[in-house]
Amino acid sequence: MSLLHIVRRRLLLAIVVVFGVIVVTFIVSRLIPGDPARLMAGEHASRETVQHMRHVLGLDRPLPVQFAVYLDKLVHGDLGVSIRTERPVSEDIRRFFPATIELSLAALLFAVAAGVPLGVLSAVFKDTWVDQAARAVSVIGISMPAFWLALLLLDFFYNWLGILPGTGRLDEGMAAPPAVTGMFTVDALLAGQWQTLRSALVHLALPGFTLGFVILGIIMRQIRSAMIEVLQEDYIRTARASGLSSSRIIFGHALRNALIPSVTMLGLTFGDLLYGAVLTETIFAWPGMGNYVIQSISFLDFPSIMGFAVIASLAYVLINLAVDLTYMLLDPQIREIG
């Protein structure tokens, strides 16, 4: 099988999966109890108004037709109108997504910065107390209810010590930096607004740590097992025998090779980031997608829930596709046969 063939197969699978994801979200959206037409028309609306609303929403047409309409709108970026905010869902998502991306990137940065060294230490000092301690941290991270950790941190750093802000993205009354990426830290940096940058970073600390801690264990675990595998390879033994220093072997040879298989896992952590974001954002009142979808759920706002689910899932599929393709290009064993 040539590289081109493998890539083509992977792309084909991605297309099947994207279509499947859209079908599943559509089916789920039609399962939602409560009559969205009645919800939109209001509690005291007459039968005729509800009927009219149902017609406007297209809910009186046969399911396959509804699906075709849904698909057509999706292709054109139309996700319907949110019942709660009364804005187009696509506009809401554009508005709230940058905050979630910013939070997720901060969390990922922290998790990689802490998880990779922990994983390396754990593998190098395998079965010693260093390893046991690092594994304990990883298991606690994997077992941590993010919403509970968020509450504890909020209580400790905001309520008790008073050194970190509790909620939001910026100090109260502070204007958002000129929008370029929608990520306040990056935008503030671009505009040279140091006060705003500082405020944005301080507000990012607690939610970023909470979310990062949840995936830290996963990253550490992956690096540990990849490192243990690599450290047993013949070329490592050869490098040892030829008198290279331990640090050069670990960082120059072993870690570089352990990172390649770990790349595929980064795509999967995006799913965990979404999971964590939903829980973390509600507690820190972080105005991102997680917060948005939780409020939509309590409102039975089905266009928003469905819009979020479809966009988040498609993003997940595409990120994993990109990661897999990168891996195929990075991994010499696959690249060679191409």
Place this chain on the structure above:
Amino acid sequence: MTDWRHTWYRLSRSPLTVVGLGIVIAVLLVMIFAPLLSPYDPNRLSLAVRLAPPSLHHWFGTDEVGRDLLSRVIWGSRASVVAGIATVAISMSIGTLIGAFSGLSAGWVDTAIMRTMDILLAFPSFILAMTLAAALGPSLINAIIPIAIVRTPFYVRLARGQALTLRDRAYVRAAVSFGSSTWHIVRRHILPNSLAPIVVQSTLDIGLAILTVSALSFIGLGAQQPTAEWGAMVANGRAFFLDQWWYPTFPGLAILVTAVGYNLLGDGLREILDPRLRGR
């Protein structure tokens, strides 16, 4: 027999696994003996002691209607842990059967099943479970079902992989040539030989399921009042945590400790049962 002794020996050499096993057994005991262990009725209101801090009478304090939080955490294990175990029992049994049949049947049946699983796996699992739970309406059962659905593909893959390797073994081929039914082969050969990886996966999964159920309950999609459930208790305590720290702290700690227990035990079992990892 020597096999079990070997397993026990390896277990005793890994302190973290023993800790995990200890936690799992302790939580199961608390769950079974909840009526004997809990000092109060978990649903008894007592407005005289609303939001009382931890004391000798109420070790974990009380909530906003004076219910004893220790008793509610103890009884909460019956909701949270049972929900976690039920989730895994459903996804494991259904997934393993589908996977074993898929692997044995090959051809378009296998392809169709596996593509469907690919689609389910392509979703960010919590988002799918959350959306399904929202569609089904808030209740503990409606939190269990979506999580079980989301986890099923993992068992399908696992069992299918086992079936594919075992399919070409001499004894399975012999069974086929004797005219054994697929069901017989699955039951007699595939399932017993797939036990080790499935046990490992389900132990780890129970920890994950307990976390996910409590997360759904926390956002209002799982257990409803007045059921004592750990995630729902943290959610209720959220409004009070700035002044009454104990309220969300203890139920959350129960989630963490239980999940740690299952994860440590699952990790340990994997190292013991997976021959590839032996001696590492």
